[in-house]
Amino acid sequence: MNQFEEQAEIIRQEELTPEIFRLTVKAPEIASHALPGQFVMVRTAPCYDPLLRRPLSIHQTIGNQQVQLLYKVVGKGTRMLAAMRPGHTLNLTGPLGNGFAFKNRPAICLIGGGMGIAPLYFLAREILRVTTPPKCVVLLGGRTAAELGPLPRDFKDIGMTEIHSATDDGSLGHHGFVAELLPKHLDSGHDWTVCACGPHPMMKAVVGQCRQQGWQCQVSLETMMACGISACLGCAIPRADLSGPYLHVCKDGPVFNAEEVAWL
Template identity: 50%
Template sequence: MQAYQQKAEVVSTEKVTGDIYRFTVKAPDIAADARPGQFVMVRAGDGLDPLLRRPFSIHQVAEGGLVQILFKVIGKGTQAIAGLQVGQHMDVLGPLGRGFVHNTMQEHYLVGGGIGVAPLLFLAKQLLKKNEPSAIRVLLGAGTKAEISTLADDFENMGLGVQVSTEDGSLGKPGLVTDLMVPLQNENKVMVYTCGPYPMLRAVAGVSSDKGWACQVSLETIMACGLGACLGCAVLRADMNGYVHVCKDGPVFDADDVAWL
């Protein structure tokens, strides 16, 4: 697979809320090849601490060779990236991994949890090229309203139906995103695409399985290279016999192919 290492200029920064940021960089080669569900490995500068790049799903690509990432500051690596100003550069490696599989299902459910919404916006844009908006349903879960309202608006502005759940009840239905899934009845063939924290993915995979819906999950692990060289991002196979690697075999997997522990 073709990957590029680019010094990408930061062209815009947006503080979505609290510790969640959305950065747009100019990385034309990556933007041209990127597919929904693929990721990039980012390094803020030349420093040796933190040492490793940080993986991010591609949030969306735009005209002019632009690539956008949506991320939450959780440690030194993301702190350094969040500190970049417009006009400065980040070193971006990508596009990497296998994204969401295009398919001929009649209905598409995009299920995101918190920052896991990131790759679903890119996916929604792609799906809209071949599907009516009514065939796409967006279900978003978060802890509280501030974490999700801006992101929910992005999907609504595309003409998509969006349902939201928050754990504190400050927006949409109080509870978890799976609480939005359970009441849904559908006789059509459904594909669920999901990204978010591991316990949520496990629950979404479980509900999908119960309902007979196909499900693709985007997994996140600690990662060193992103290229299939270090083998650090191992995840147990569904048959418990050996491992798949999130960077190369994923990050998107059929939910039936990985073990849910």
């Protein structure tokens, strides 16, 4: 797997909501090798405060030259990242990890909750570019319509035709959790491959439904991560059978077959 360290110039910084930003940087080596589901490790300051890099999913690549990252301001590192402007540079390492398997699948459902939507946009673009599944459904969930912001429209703009939303407060689409949309929009007459990313309870609910229906399910896991290359062993998760060595999200994932993982 090709991995690169680049000094990436910031091209654009977009504030989608008061907490959620979309960052575009020039990183041609990473952009030309990235696959949907992979991530980068971002140093958010030129000094060592904060010390650790931040793992961010690749939201999309543009013309084999630019990498786009979608992130939420949750702490010191991401606050510093949100304050950066075009012309500043960031140190990025990537692309890291393993991505989604989506080629030659007869029916695909992308289901994302909150910031778990970030890698699914890249996946949706690649699905439309390299394959034409007879059925492709996008299910997006958030706390509010404002939190989802322009993301449902972004999926529509690239050519996804069946997009459904769910919000905790009912301000957009289904009033409830996004996992509740699966039985509403996925018929049992298709051999579905479900690609999910989001909070653990959401994905646990999705995996349970896929297991009942006999559908394939891939999950992109989000954990605390210090290095991104399996050196620190900080992103360990238990295997499904709870035996043998732990899996590591940065190296073995972040995308897993759902049946590999213990859903505790």
